[in-house]
Amino acid sequence: MEKPYVVGIDIGGQTAKIGIVDARGNVLDQTAIRSDDTTDVNVFVENLSIAVEKLVTKNYSMDQIRGIGVGVPNGNYYQGTVENAVNLKWGGSNSLIPLAQLFSDRVKLPVRLTNDANAAALGEMTYGAARGMKNFIMITLGTGVGSGIVVNGSLLYGHDGFAGELGHVTMVRQNGRVCGCGKTGCLETYASATGVARTARERIETTDVKSILRNIPPESITSKDVFEAAKEGDELAKDIFQFTGKILGEAFADFVAFSSPEAIVLFGGLTKAGDMLYEPIVESMNENLMPLWRGKIKVLFSTLKESDAAILGASALAWEL
Amino acid sequence: MEKPYVVGIDIGGQTAKIGIVDARGNVLDQTAIRSDDTTDVNVFVENLSIAVEKLVTKNYSMDQIRGIGVGVPNGNYYQGTVENAVNLKWGGSNSLIPLAQLFSDRVKLPVRLTNDANAAALGEMTYGAARGMKNFIMITLGTGVGSGIVVNGSLLYGHDGFAGELGHVTMVRQNGRVCGCGKTGCLETYASATGVARTARERIETTDVKSILRNIPPESITSKDVFEAAKEGDELAKDIFQFTGKILGEAFADFVAFSSPEAIVLFGGLTKAGDMLYEPIVESMNENLMPLWRGKIKVLFSTLKESDAAILGASALAWEL
Numbered sequence: 001m002e003k004p005y006v007v008g009i010d011i012g013g014q015t016a017k018i019g020i021v022d023a024r025g026n027v028l029d030q031t032a033i034r035s036d037d038t039t040d041v042n043v044f045v046e047n048l049s050i051a052v053e054k055l056v057t058k059n060y061s062m063d064q065i066r067g068i069g070v071g072v073p074n075g076n077y078y079q080g081t082v083e084n085a086v087n088l089k090w091g092g093s094n095s096l097i098p099l100a101q102l103f104s105d106r107v108k109l110p111v112r113l114t115n116d117a118n119a120a121a122l123g124e125m126t127y128g129a130a131r132g133m134k135n136f137i138m139i140t141l142g143t144g145v146g147s148g149i150v151v152n153g154s155l156l157y158g159h160d161g162f163a164g165e166l167g168h169v170t171m172v173r174q175n176g177r178v179c180g181c182g183k184t185g186c187l188e189t190y191a192s193a194t195g196v197a198r199t200a201r202e203r204i205e206t207t208d209v210k211s212i213l214r215n216i217p218p219e220s221i222t223s224k225d226v227f228e229a230a231k232e233g234d235e236l237a238k239d240i241f242q243f244t245g246k247i248l249g250e251a252f253a254d255f256v257a258f259s260s261p262e263a264i265v266l267f268g269g270l271t272k273a274g275d276m277l278y279e280p281i282v283e284s285m286n287e288n289l290m291p292l293w294r295g296k297i298k299v300l301f302s303t304l305k306e307s308d309a310a311i312l313g314a315s316a317l318a319w320e321l
Numbered sequence: 322m323e324k325p326y327v328v329g330i331d332i333g334g335q336t337a338k339i340g341i342v343d344a345r346g347n348v349l350d351q352t353a354i355r356s357d358d359t360t361d362v363n364v365f366v367e368n369l370s371i372a373v374e375k376l377v378t379k380n381y382s383m384d385q386i387r388g389i390g391v392g393v394p395n396g397n398y399y400q401g402t403v404e405n406a407v408n409l410k411w412g413g414s415n416s417l418i419p420l421a422q423l424f425s426d427r428v429k430l431p432v433r434l435t436n437d438a439n440a441a442a443l444g445e446m447t448y449g450a451a452r453g454m455k456n457f458i459m460i461t462l463g464t465g466v467g468s469g470i471v472v473n474g475s476l477l478y479g480h481d482g483f484a485g486e487l488g489h490v491t492m493v494r495q496n497g498r499v500c501g502c503g504k505t506g507c508l509e510t511y512a513s514a515t516g517v518a519r520t521a522r523e524r525i526e527t528t529d530v531k532s533i534l535r536n537i538p539p540e541s542i543t544s545k546d547v548f549e550a551a552k553e554g555d556e557l558a559k560d561i562f563q564f565t566g567k568i569l570g571e572a573f574a575d576f577v578a579f580s581s582p583e584a585i586v587l588f589g590g591l592t593k594a595g596d597m598l599y600e601p602i603v604e605s606m607n608e609n610l611m612p613l614w615r616g617k618i619k620v621l622f623s624t625l626k627e628s629d630a631a632i633l634g635a636s637a638l639a640w641e642l
Binding site (some may be wrong): 010083084134135149151152154156157158159160161162164165166167168172173181182183250253254255257258259260261262288290291292293296 | 477487580631
């Protein structure tokens with residue numbers, strides 16, 4: 001019997017998004033469940049399985065599903081496990097959850113998982129801005145900074161499955177910001193949505209530049225506030241994106257020295273800042289590149305619809321099955 | 322007719338070393354010619370070809386040679402070219418030399434080339450400290466800092482063949498040292514033999530710590546002088562290796578975040594410093610790693626005899642033919 005579809009699942013801290021995908025990358029149908037309403041992974045797996053079966057059997061049958069791909073924070077492709085996932089209610093530090101096995105046993109379908117940024121990279125390669133590319137780096141600029149590295153047409157997993165933690169390269173070696181990972185000065189503490197908000201609070205504290213951001217209580221400033229202010233021409237806010245782009249560009253130049261990619265593809269909330277972020281990134285990257293690469297490395301924004309991208313990325317894993 | 326041997330050639334700024342190698346990694350016979358006595362690549366290719374033929378036909382025949390592997394600075398694996406090789410007399414900036422083609426046409430054997438650090442990585446993987454490893458990073462600490470990155474058992478070449486320029490990641494973003502590549506603050510300006518000598522001159526200039534290095538004219542201090550002084554317990558000299566190791570360890574931690582290797586393998590003159598360099602590297606790397614990798618990444622010194630290593634590395638390329 002033919003199995004023309006796969007299921008892609010994107011598990012985040014609050015929700016799990018589930019979609020049925022065909023070989024052309026059409027999301028035929030989708031749904032979502034909460035991922036934060038239980039601390040017991042078995043309950044979560046049961047809820048997820050019921051949701052998958054309900055979604056699939058509405059218009060198709062489980063026999064038509066080739067397999068399930070899952071993108072999940074701290075997912076280990078080699079082991080099928082979720083490790084130390086502090087942002088997942090049923091995860092937690094020192095946890096080691098055999099999610100692929102539990103889920104596969106329950107739904108009787110093959111399941112493959114990877115971390116969310118790797119899934120995004122697969123999605124871009126299969127359906128998005130990186131179609132046809134064999135060497136590129138995916139950077140997700142969300143609450144944190146994630147990365148998926150593609151070399152020779154395959155995701156780079158490394159010795160233990162955890163390659164591509166580019167949000168945690170050290171960008172500031174003295175007096176760097178404290179990072180959730182236990183280090184200081186990580187890229188993520190500057191170049192994520194939370195990093196942008198931290199920069200805003202720091203600038204308000206340490207400069208006397210006029211800004212409409214000063215009308216917001218510092219502790220509740222978000223990257224969205226900074227974006228709105230910058231759009232209205234607020235100098236401090238524009239400076240914050242300039243600074244964020246500069247740090248990203250510096251980091252990208254080092255990434256290029258590592259894997260010499262054709263492109264760096266950006267995805268996630270911060271990319272809404274558009275040219276305010278894009279221009280300083282490209283300028284700073286080229287300033288910091290070795291001459292042989294200057295002007296030659298593409299920086300691209302994802303072309304996938306944000307609501308579909310995570311599901312598509314995860315689904316791309318299932319086609320490997 | 323069986324072809325049981327390959328020829329490995331290591332081209333450096335002054336000499337080209339040539340060896341016949343069997344499948345077990347024995348260098349059966351070797352010779353060397355000058356590489357700096359002509360500015361004409363055709364003359365160099367002719368000299369090299371004559372030397373190869375002479376070496377091979379002494380005890381074997383050209384028919385027994387499967388192919389030739391060449392390690393050369395700025396060698397491009399994809400194109401078989403040598404690009405902008407400022408350290409080669411017949412190279413120079415903006416040069417683009419089709420060395421593999423020229424050489425192959427002359428000796429009537431297949432020729433494959435790559436850069437010298439990639440060749441060293443292949444040598445370690447085929448015959449040395451990285452035997453059996455599928456993910457490791459080779460770092461050569463010589464006059465400069467070179468690198469060869471192995472992922473999934475293959476060298477990482479990237480989109481254009483130039484991946485693995487880890488000597489040119491930026492380690493010092495403010496007031497960094499000027500690098501030959503056109504940037505400032507590159508790892509190579511601190512952690513190479515010349516970097517060690519630069520650090521010595523800087524320390525002599527900017528501190529008043531007593532040191533036997535002060536007896537040498539600053540401009541003629543070499544890394545060997547620093548090594549000899551440190552061996553005799555000279556505090557300033559020991560501090561220089563401490564500083565060099567610290568920067569290397571910081572860089573390695575970022576490399577691990579990229580490709581999550583099983584090991585980082587070190588090769589080249591500076592490794593003679595042994596524990597004086599090894600201990601600060603390992604300490605600094607672990608301090609700067611994400612917790613998940615701390616204590617888990619091996620740092621190894623090459624196990625290949627230095628005189629054979631470059632030839633063996635280049636020869637490993639020829640077995641791919």
